[in-house]
Amino acid sequence: MTKPPPNSNSDLVRDIIIGMSDGLTVPFALTAGLSGVLNTTHLIIVSGLSEIAAGCISMGLGGFLAGESEVEHYDTELKREFSEIDTVPKTELEKSLSTQVALQISRDKNRWAEFMMKLELNMVQPARNRAAKSGATIALSYLAGGFIPLFPYIVTRDSKTGFDISCIVTILALIIFGYIKSKVTGQPLIKGTIKVASIGILAAAAAYLLAKAVS
Amino acid sequence: MTKPPPNSNSDLVRDIIIGMSDGLTVPFALTAGLSGVLNTTHLIIVSGLSEIAAGCISMGLGGFLAGESEVEHYDTELKREFSEIDTVPKTELEKSLSTQVALQISRDKNRWAEFMMKLELNMVQPARNRAAKSGATIALSYLAGGFIPLFPYIVTRDSKTGFDISCIVTILALIIFGYIKSKVTGQPLIKGTIKVASIGILAAAAAYLLAKAVS
Numbered sequence: 030m031t032k033p034p035p036n037s038n039s040d041l042v043r044d045i046i047i048g049m050s051d052g053l054t055v056p057f058a059l060t061a062g063l064s065g066v067l068n069t070t071h072l073i074i075v076s077g078l079s080e081i082a083a084g085c086i087s088m089g090l091g092g093f094l095a096g097e098s099e100v101e102h103y104d105t106e107l108k109r110e111f112s113e114i115d116t117v118p119k120t121e122l123e124k125s126l127s128t129q130v131a132l133q134i135s136r137d138k139n140r141w142a143e144f145m146m147k148l149e150l151n152m153v154q155p156a157r158n159r160a161a162k163s164g165a166t167i168a169l170s171y172l173a174g175g176f177i178p179l180f181p182y183i184v185t186r187d188s189k190t191g192f193d194i195s196c197i198v199t200i201l202a203l204i205i206f207g208y209i210k211s212k213v214t215g216q217p218l219i220k221g222t223i224k225v226a227s228i229g230i231l232a233a234a235a236a237y238l239l240a241k242a243v244s
Numbered sequence: 245m246t247k248p249p250p251n252s253n254s255d256l257v258r259d260i261i262i263g264m265s266d267g268l269t270v271p272f273a274l275t276a277g278l279s280g281v282l283n284t285t286h287l288i289i290v291s292g293l294s295e296i297a298a299g300c301i302s303m304g305l306g307g308f309l310a311g312e313s314e315v316e317h318y319d320t321e322l323k324r325e326f327s328e329i330d331t332v333p334k335t336e337l338e339k340s341l342s343t344q345v346a347l348q349i350s351r352d353k354n355r356w357a358e359f360m361m362k363l364e365l366n367m368v369q370p371a372r373n374r375a376a377k378s379g380a381t382i383a384l385s386y387l388a389g390g391f392i393p394l395f396p397y398i399v400t401r402d403s404k405t406g407f408d409i410s411c412i413v414t415i416l417a418l419i420i421f422g423y424i425k426s427k428v429t430g431q432p433l434i435k436g437t438i439k440v441a442s443i444g445i446l447a448a449a450a451a452y453l454l455a456k457a458v459s
Contacts, residue, residue, distance in 0.1 A: 082454045
């Protein structure tokens with residue numbers, strides 16, 4: 030009847046989605062943009078690989094450090110709640126939903142502090158030691174996503190053929206990814222799929238037109 | 245004594261941070277990587293602009309659609325809570341913290357549903373009509389961040405000078421951004437600043453070495 034609370038499995042799915050969304054889109058758009066102004070694939074591949082390395086590290090390390098900060102932030106606030114419970118228990122009791130609730134909760138200090146974290150800050154305890162796994166998942170998903178638009182330029186010798194194949198496989202990949210993403214996040218399937226595919230196509234179109242315009 | 249709950253101002257700050265983190269990092273790394281293999285700045289500028297356009301759209305539109313989905317998701321779950329309150333009120337009463345709490349809360353159906361949303365799903369009502377603003381803020385912040393590493397290549401004629409100036413201004417910008425970010429998110433100032441700067445420098449070093457290696 031009720032949805033289960035977020036668990037480590039849904040965290041994993043969320044990290045894959047974060048990494049793959051940008052991984053499929055940005056390298057696709059960049060290589061498409063460059064294919065409009067370059068005839069050979071060499072520099073497209075160099076740019077694509079540089080971008081994937083940069084995006085991978087930026088998002089992966091960013092995710093890792095954000096996960097670490099979340100745990101630190103929770104711990105700081107939790108310490109503050111405990112100290113408030115000790116120093117100003119009456120104020121904290123009044124802040125609770127009602128005196129009756131307060132009396133019930135205040136029997137257990139841990140539960141009380143946890144309750145105040147949720148009530149005042151809407152914070153639940155983040156999973157420990159997840160930061161590294163989260164960062165790695167985001168980085169690998171970005172890498173996996175980024176290779177889909179890039180590999181056609183590696184296997185073909187001219188940028189026009191590379192562009193055509195890259196468009197076909199990436200748009201297909203965006204549709205499949207959009208469908209799976211909508212399914213696991215419980216969004217309307219068709220609407221969700223169209224959303225994901227549109228972002229990729231729009232970004233590529235913008236990059237293509239901009240590259241043409243400045244060349 | 246207590247931190248205020250997230251408001252629209254902190255949402256704005258969060259969106260600026262999201263956009264600017266990647267905006268400063270990825271275009272910096274990409275252009276640095278390309279400067280190692282190209283002597284003229286023209287293609288570095290084209291690549292940089294394409295990447296900024298792509299990243300801007302991918303992150304901005306992504307943020308906009310995520311904001312929309314969040315509101316939709318909340319509304320779906322809220323509807324379910326109301327229907328559960330109507331069809332199986334006893335189950336919902338038992339799930340509440342205690343019978344006493346339950347009795348207090350169940351006097352007001354709106355409050356009851358809102359309480360269950362927080363208790364069961366840890367969801368608070370997202371701000372309405374924020375999605376578009378959020379997307380635009382992320383996109384503009386990416387754009388602003390991305391131009392800092394790119395403009396040295398535009399104002400200089402050779403890629404080596406561009407690279408040197410780009411490193412200096414971007415590392416400076418990363419330090420300032422890292423400091424402000426740590427300040428507004430309440431993180432330790434020096435540690436937080438070093439974190440932000442390291443991501444940018446590591447991403448640029450990886451992109452630079454990779455571009456050199458494949459060229």
